[in-house]
Amino acid sequence: MLVIRADLVDEIVAHARRDHPDEACGIIAGPEGTERPERFIPMLNAARSPTFYRFEDDEMNRVYREMDGADEWSVVIYHSHTATEAYPSRTDIAYASGPLADPRVHYVLVSTREDAQVNSTGHELRSFRVVDGVVTEEDVDVVESYMFSHTGADDVPDLA
Amino acid sequence: MAVTVSIPTILRTHTGGAKSVEAKGSTVAEVIDDLEARHGGIAGRLVNNGSLHRFVNIYVDDEDVRFAGGLDAPVGENSTVTILPAVAGGMR
Numbered sequence: 001m002l003v004i005r006a007d008l009v010d011e012i013v014a015h016a017r018r019d020h021p022d023e024a025c026g027i028i029a030g031p032e033g034t035e036r037p038e039r040f041i042p043m044l045n046a047a048r049s050p051t052f053y054r055f056e057d058d059e060m061n062r063v064y065r066e067m068d069g070a071d072e073w074s075v076v077i078y079h080s081h082t083a084t085e086a087y088p089s090r091t092d093i094a095y096a097s098g099p100l101a102d103p104r105v106h107y108v109l110v111s112t113r114e115d116a117q118v119n120s121t122g123h124e125l126r127s128f129r130v131v132d133g134v135v136t137e138e139d140v141d142v143v144e145s146y147m148f149s150h151t152g153a154d155d156v157p158d159l160a
Numbered sequence: 161m162a163v164t165v166s167i168p169t170i171l172r173t174h175t176g177g178a179k180s181v182e183a184k185g186s187t188v189a190e191v192i193d194d195l196e197a198r199h200g201g202i203a204g205r206l207v208n209n210g211s212l213h214r215f216v217n218i219y220v221d222d223e224d225v226r227f228a229g230g231l232d233a234p235v236g237e238n239s240t241v242t243i244l245p246a247v248a249g250g251m252r
Contacts, residue, residue: 023250032169052250057217057224064244065166068179073169077247084251092249098215099205100245102170 001139002106002127004028004037004076009142011040012110013123016080019045020112023053023080029067030075036146037075037106052091053079076127078108086111086126088135096130103131106138163191163235166242174199183241188218189231191241206243207231215246 008028016024025045028037041063046056067073081089086109088096096107107128111117116124121140129136162182167175175181181199185191196203206216211230218225219242225233235241 025247025249047248047250049250051252052248054246054248057219058222060217060244060247061219061222061242064168064242068166079249081251089249089251091252095215095246095248098245099208099213100168100170100216100243102168102245104169 001141002037002076002108003035003141003143003146004108005146006142006144008037008040008076009121009123009125011042012078012108012125015042016082016110016112019080021050021082022048023050023082025053025055025077025079027063027067027074028076028078029070029072032071032073035075035106039072050082074102074105076106076108078110081109081111081113083113084111085113085117086124088128088130093130093133093135097133101130103129105129108140162238164238164240165191165195166240168243168245170245171199171202171205171243174201185235187229187231187235188212188220188225188233188241191235192231217244217246218242219244 023045026042029039029041030036044056044059045053047054107130109126111124118124121142127138127140164180165183166180183191183194185194192203192206206213220233220235221239
C-alpha cells in the first residue's frame with residue numbers, strides 16, 4: 001500500500017495537467033529507508049512527448065545528488081499517461097525492471113485522458129510495484145498527514 | 161589515483177550501505193573492474209555483452225559517458241563517477 005498526503009497527490013495531478021498533452025514525470029523523495037513520500041520534485045520530461053518520458057540527464061544528476069546529501073531516496077516515481085489508462089506500459093515495465101531500478105520504488109501513474117476512470121483518490125491515479133517484469137497494483141491511501149499513518153522505518157519491506 | 165563513485169540505492173547492498181566508494185582506474189571500464197574486485201556483484205548490473213547496459217546511466221564529472229566513448233570514456237584523477245538508473249517510460 002502507498003500512503004500519500006493529499007497535497008502531494010494534488011501536486012502530481014497539477015503537474016500532469018500542466019504538461020498535458022505531453023507526459024509529465026517526477027519524484028517524491030522521502031527519508032531513506034522509509035515508505036514516506038515527503039518532498040515533491042517535478043522533473044523535466046527530456047522527451048517532451050505525449051507518448052514517452054525520460055528524466056533529463058543534468059537535472060537527474062543534480063536531484064539524485066541532493067537526495068543523497070539529504071539522506072533521501074525516491075519513494076515515489078510518478079508519470080502521466082495522457083491518452084491511455086493509468087497502468088504501466090511495456091516500456092514502463094522494461095525500465096522499471098532495469099538492472100539498477102529499485103524494486104522498493106512505488107510507481108504512481110495518473111491519467112489525464114478525457115474519459116479518465118476516477119477512483120478513491122479523486123483522480124485516475126494508481127500505484128504499482130514492478131519487480132523483474134511483474135506488475136503488482138497496490139492500494140493508495142490518501143491522508144491529510146502522516147501523523148497516524150504507519151509509514152515509518154518498521155514498515156519497509158526487506159529487499160529480496 | 162582515487163576516483164569517487166556514487167552508488168545507486170539498489171547497489172548499496174554491495175557496498176555495506178555506502179552511498180559512495182573509492183575506486184581506481186583511468187577509464188570507466190577499469191573503474192567498473194576495480195569496483196567489482198572490491199564489491200562483487202556490481203559489474204553484472206552495469207555491463208551487458210561488453211557494453212554499457214541500456215537502462216544504466218554513468219556520468220564522469222556530470223558528463224554522460226555515452227557521449228564520451230562509453231566504457232572507454234576516460235576518468236581523470238579525482239573524478240566523480242555517478243551511476244544511476246535510466247528513468248523513462250511511455251504509453252506503449
